[in-house]
Amino acid sequence: xxxxxxxxxxxxxxxxxxxxxxxLGAGHPLVVFDIVPAAAAxxxxxxxxAGSPREVADAAEVVLTCLPTLDSNRDVVLGEDGVHGGRAxxxxxxxxxxxxxxxxxxxxxxxxxNVEFVDCPVTGGVPRAVIGDLTAIMAASVxxxxxxxxLVRTFASRTVLVGENAGDAQRVKLINNLLSASNLAxxxxxxxxxxxxxxxxxxxxxxxxxxSGQNYATSTKIPDYVIPxxxxxxxxxxxxxxxxxxxxxxxxxxxxxxxxxxxxxAAYERAIEEGSPTDDSTSVVKHMERAAGVxxxxxxx
Numbered sequence: 001x002x003x004x005x006x007x008x009x010x011x012x013x014x015x016x017x018x019x020x021x022x023x024l025g026a027g028h029p030l031v032v033f034d035i036v037p038a039a040a041a042x043x044x045x046x047x048x049x050a051g052s053p054r055e056v057a058d059a060a061e062v063v064l065t066c067l068p069t070l071d072s073n074r075d076v077v078l079g080e081d082g083v084h085g086g087r088a089x090x091x092x093x094x095x096x097x098x099x100x101x102x103x104x105x106x107x108x109x110x111x112x113x114n115v116e117f118v119d120c121p122v123t124g125g126v127p128r129a130v131i132g133d134l135t136a137i138m139a140a141s142v143x144x145x146x147x148x149x150x151l152v153r154t155f156a157s158r159t160v161l162v163g164e165n166a167g168d169a170q171r172v173k174l175i176n177n178l179l180s181a182s183n184l185a186x187x188x189x190x191x192x193x194x195x196x197x198x199x200x201x202x203x204x205x206x207x208x209x210x211x212s213g214q215n216y217a218t219s220t221k222i223p224d225y226v227i228p229x230x231x232x233x234x235x236x237x238x239x240x241x242x243x244x245x246x247x248x249x250x251x252x253x254x255x256x257x258x259x260x261x262x263x264x265x266a267a268y269e270r271a272i273e274e275g276s277p278t279d280d281s282t283s284v285v286k287h288m289e290r291a292a293g294v295x296x297x298x299x300x301x
Contacts, residue, residue, distance in 0.1 A: 004028045006048070007151060008056040008063030010076055010083070011096075012039035014234045015122075016066035018129035019095070020047065022155040031059045053079070057086020062148060064093045068239055073098045077106050084109060091116040093148055095136070097177065097239075099246035100167035107166030116144040119166045121173035122156060123180075126234030133157045137176075139169035174250055177243040180216065181281075182264045187217035188226065188285035189267075192292050201227055221282050229297065231280040238277025241268045 004027055009020050012034040020043055023030060030047040032040050033056050040049045050056045053076045057063055063083055067073045073096060076082050083089055092110060094103065094117070107117040119139040128134050136156035138145045145161050152159055162172050190213075194204045201222075208218045225233045244265045251258045271279070271287045289296065 008060030011066035026154040052081045057083035057089040061090040093118040103167045119169040137169040174247040183215040183217040225282040231283045
């Protein structure tokens with residue numbers, strides 16, 4: 001039997017499930033909840049399935065959330081049957097991208113109940129979550145961050161404490177996601193130009209990825225998900241647009257003009273209008289191809 005206290009985990013989706021498996025693999029028994037009960041299937045006897053977020057917080061002193069939307073985070077933490085007020089809860093670790101205003105609101109309400117809030121969005125995507133190689137961005141008191149660091153390091157190979165105020169980590173994550181979304185959009189646009197003009201994409205990428213144009217989109221997303229046409233990296237267009245919208249609010253609040261960001265955001269808005277918010281983020285290229293009159297099938301098709 002494990003000597004660890006049970007850890008709460010709410011959200012067992014594309015990112016949350018690997019987090020659960022990493023924690024279990026490190027010997028941490030879990031109390032889990034997801035709105036889809038089948039999401040917990042196969043986790044094993046060390047993962048007890050709770051009937052509500054509140055039940056998780058009644059059983060675990062430390063609860064992690066890994067949820068996709070602002071509304072789901074708000075409901076799970078502050079809702080009628082949320083973790084707020086849980087009998088055992090002492091620390092809440094939010095691993096999602098919820099934006100600065102909601103992080104500040106949650107931290108204030110939890111503080112009044114003597115519960116520590118660790119603002120801890122992670123970055124790296126589903127493939128790196130599976131192997132425990134995420135980067136965790138933390139904003140919390142030094143003591144609170146140190147207390148949860150061993151747990152976080154079961155799924156994150158590096159943790160960076162960026163400040164003590166709730167929202168600091170969210171702001172860093174939004175900056176990261178703005179860069180990531182921009183790299184992907186421009187890389188896809190460039191690849192459409194390459195294909196329309198008759199160039200061989202793998203050879204174009206060989207040049208780019210050994211030259212000054214290399215970025216994560218050209219080194220990983222384009223060759224692994226766009227060229228094979230599998231479009232299954234694990235982050236959807238709706239979630240990415242949500243983060244870009246939060247970044248827009250930050251820029252407006254700080255009085256920073258960001259016209260390039262506006263163009264990137266518009267590209268994803270168009271992709272959602274023509275497709276679906278649940279489409280993989282790498283599918284943004286399909287809408288650029290359509291506009292350019294480029295038609296391409298998977299290799300070998």
